Amino acid sequence: MFRCLSLALVAGILPGLADFAAAAERPPNIVLFFVDNLGTGDVGCYGSQLHRTPNIDRLAAEGAKLTSFYVASGVCTPSRAALMTGCYPLRVDMHVSGAGGVVLRPLDTKGLNPQETTIAETLKSVGYATGIFGKWHLGDQPQFLPTRQGFDTFFGIPYSDDMVRELKPEIWPELPLMRDEEVMEAPVDRDYLVRRCTEETIKFIEANKDRPFFAYVPHTMPGSTNHPFASPAFHGKSQNGKYGDSVEELDWSTGQVLDALKRLDLDDDTLVIWTSDNGAPRRNPRQGSNLPYLGDGYNTSEGAMRMPCVIRWPGKVKPGYETDAICSTMDLLPTFAKLAGANLPENAIDGADIGPILFADSDAADDPASPWDEKGFAFYYMDQLQAVRAGRWKLYLPLDPQDAKRIPPAASKQGAPALYDVRSDLHEDHEVAAKNPEAVAQLTKLANQIRNQVAAERRPAGKEENPQALVKQGK
Numbered sequence: 266m267f268r269c270l271s272l273a274l275v276a277g278i279l280p281g282l283a284d285f286a287a288a289a290e291r292p293p294n295i296v297l298f299f300v301d302n303l304g305t306g307d308v309g310c311y312g313s314q315l316h317r318t319p320n321i322d323r324l325a326a327e328g329a330k331l332t333s334f335y336v337a338s339g340v341c342t343p344s345r346a347a348l349m350t351g352c353y354p355l356r357v358d359m360h361v362s363g364a365g366g367v368v369l370r371p372l373d374t375k376g377l378n379p380q381e382t383t384i385a386e387t388l389k390s391v392g393y394a395t396g397i398f399g400k401w402h403l404g405d406q407p408q409f410l411p412t413r414q415g416f417d418t419f420f421g422i423p424y425s426d427d428m429v430r431e432l433k434p435e436i437w438p439e440l441p442l443m444r445d446e447e448v449m450e451a452p453v454d455r456d457y458l459v460r461r462c463t464e465e466t467i468k469f470i471e472a473n474k475d476r477p478f479f480a481y482v483p484h485t486m487p488g489s490t491n492h493p494f495a496s497p498a499f500h501g502k503s504q505n506g507k508y509g510d511s512v513e514e515l516d517w518s519t520g521q522v523l524d525a526l527k528r529l530d531l532d533d534d535t536l537v538i539w540t541s542d543n544g545a546p547r548r549n550p551r552q553g554s555n556l557p558y559l560g561d562g563y564n565t566s567e568g569a570m571r572m573p574c575v576i577r578w579p580g581k582v583k584p585g586y587e588t589d590a591i592c593s594t595m596d597l598l599p600t601f602a603k604l605a606g607a608n609l610p611e612n613a614i615d616g617a618d619i620g621p622i623l624f625a626d627s628d629a630a631d632d633p634a635s636p637w638d639e640k641g642f643a644f645y646y647m648d649q650l651q652a653v654r655a656g657r658w659k660l661y662l663p664l665d666p667q668d669a670k671r672i673p674p675a676a677s678k679q680g681a682p683a684l685y686d687v688r689s690d691l692h693e694d695h696e697v698a699a700k701n702p703e704a705v706a707q708l709t710k711l712a713n714q715i716r717n718q719v720a721a722e723r724r725p726a727g728k729e730e731n732p733q734a735l736v737k738q739g740k
Contacts, residue, residue, distance in 0.1 A: 306554030320520035328577030339569030376404020382610035385415030566673030641711030
């Protein structure tokens with residue numbers, strides 16, 4: 266009888282132990298903020314004296330601050346394609362629009378190929394709930410929408426907030442606000458997009474608090490327009506006009522999500538990443554700062570592609586950790602896959618797992634080695650490779666002036682290869698190619714290798730020959 270009782274006790278205890286083990290092994294929730302057209306110098310923890318960003322600064326203080334974190338393009342669509350796929354935009358044919366422009370427009374014939382594997386699909390394959398709340402900009406036709414690319418739900422706009430009907434009334438529809446694949450409102454009130462997407466993000470987290478989730482929050486602000494819009498609660502509250510108002514609302518949004526994670530007891534189980542899709546265009550002196558880096562958004566300068574990035578995961582990322590190791594948005598897919606126990610895409614990707622950098626011992630004398638130091642990080646503008654970085658060096662490649670596209674300031678000063686130590690000379694004030702011929706030769710070799718590799722393994726974008734406008738049903 267005692268033996269039977271013991272067996273019964275064991276039988277009752279084992280499921281509980283199994284549940285405990287499963288909980289202990291649960292992969293992290295992931296919240297990824299990816300704001301629009303914001304420069305490194307716009308955030309307090311990176312030196313801004315204009316914008317109050319206490320919540321973003323808190324993420325940095327409680328986690329890690331990356332100081333050599335790059336996007337794969339200085340413009341929206343290719344930058345987002347690289348984030349989602351872990352690939353250079355040229356590799357997945359998202360480096361130009363269907364009409365040959367730099368970004369997709371409403372009714373574009375191109376979109377991210379559904380055959381590509383996104384971050385959302387990678388995480389969904391191992392049981393994650395996946396949601397996107399903000400700006401997509403990877404195709405507005407049904408087969409290209411987020412819900413066809415691994416996201417369970419989508420709340421936001423399909424392209425940039427400045428692509429409004431007034432610009433092309435004979436072609437473009439009213440700017441649509443979508444839920445999943447349906448247009449809810451058109452035109453959407455842009456003033457409230459950050460606030461509403463924040464509320465939807467929190468609802469998604471609340472609904473999925475008992476399972477791993479991936480919340481992708483590509484906010485629309487500061488945005489592509491000359492006149493960024495914040496909700497009325499933030500109008501006139503900053504020291505930097507409408508642009509500053511929108512930055513401070515982005516910080517408010519960050520704080521709201523962090524508060525929700527704490528309220529739901531999810532803090533320790535959640536990896537939070539906050540970064541931008543490209544640097545501030547600075548169309549006027551009051552719009553954005555990319556300091557301490559040289560250059561504006563929309564090219565291959567440091568100001569356009571070297572982004573603020575703060576990462577927090579209590580107990581895994583040491584508070585106050587700062588690293589200058591080269592990292593990229595293309596690294597996020599393989600890093601998330603490793604953390605979640607998911608397989609990598611079958612197609613070639615360019616990013617690598619940067620977990621050893623993010624979760625390194627912050628007391629170590631040197632930064633962990635970056636995979637990009639060996640293979641080189643490429644700076645493409647459309648199909649043109651304009652620069653490459655490895656270690657401390659960035660080499661701007663010689664380009665035919667007749668074929669040059671949006672040459673960044675540091676490169677435009679030179680007719681020959683231009684070399685800068687972008688680890689110590691952050692503003693690229695000292696060109697040193699003549700003093701470092703070995704570095705020039707090594708980075709030139711890496712540039713040729715990158716060109717050959719990407720050219721040999723390019724894959725087509727999705728195509729839609731007869732695109733239709735997204736409009737609200739019944740209109």
